[in-house]
Amino acid sequence: MKFMRKLALSLGLFTACGTLAQAHAFLDHAVPKVGSTVNGSPSVVKVWFTMEIQGALSKIEVFDVKENEVDKKDAKVDPADKALMVVSVPKLPAGTYKVVWHAVCPFGHPTTGTFTFDVTN
């Protein structure tokens, strides 16, 4: 019985957690997908975050294996979906590319992360 009371309490907290505002933006998914291999160069890299981000303080960068930045440095938040950030890339030769993202949520809390994708031609 005591266990059931604890379980009920925890489920109550669980439910409460889902209804409150969040304050750190993390990667939800991306295109190209995290760790994926794409046939042919993408024209843009898209990163969806778990919440809206501040476009002026957030950015996405794409690097090749020699750590040269290869994106067009035009990363911006999609005005129709403020949880989505997009950066353009030129035609990428076959290889492995690293995406580095820095996100700042509306409350000012920063987060960062990386992932890679492969391009084959």
Place this chain on the structure above:
Amino acid sequence: MDVDLGDTGSKALGVDSFTTYTPTIYYAKGFNELPIQLKYLKPFALTGTLGVSIPGQSANIANGSTFASFNPDALQWGFALEYSMPYLQEHVEDLGLPRPFRDLIPLVEFSMSTPFDRSGETTTGTMNPGVLWESKFCQIGAEAVIPVNAHTGPAIGAVFQVQIFIDDLFPKVFGHPLFFGDNK
């Protein structure tokens, strides 16, 4: 420094009448540096603690004056090996796992104590396999508690834990500089 205050908590749980001080080192290591050929091992992480518990009273006295037992100093050591599905999804490879599976962290913890003076000799401890579920606001965990030897005890138990991230619950209150920050 961990401090267990004496005479606090439930008597039924066998709380001590004295305070115990445990200076502790916390350590952690992730495996992101592994080569790409071992990418599915990258979400592993090892965390641990190493400390010395120092009882505030070297022996227990029963009935006011009769010696009952020693309270030895002890090495407190433990570690946890975990595999982070969120890390796998966000940094290694998007396997398309649906929630709640992409938010799970299976782990096994070892919590050990080795007394080294005052007649204390036998290491005791538990092995705790379990799983954590992580959201942006809280973490819920459930683990079995399995004694590692007969000296620890005969029964298998379980622990259930909820951790709440107050800076995410109250982002306008916590996580900001106290002075000269956030000119908003």
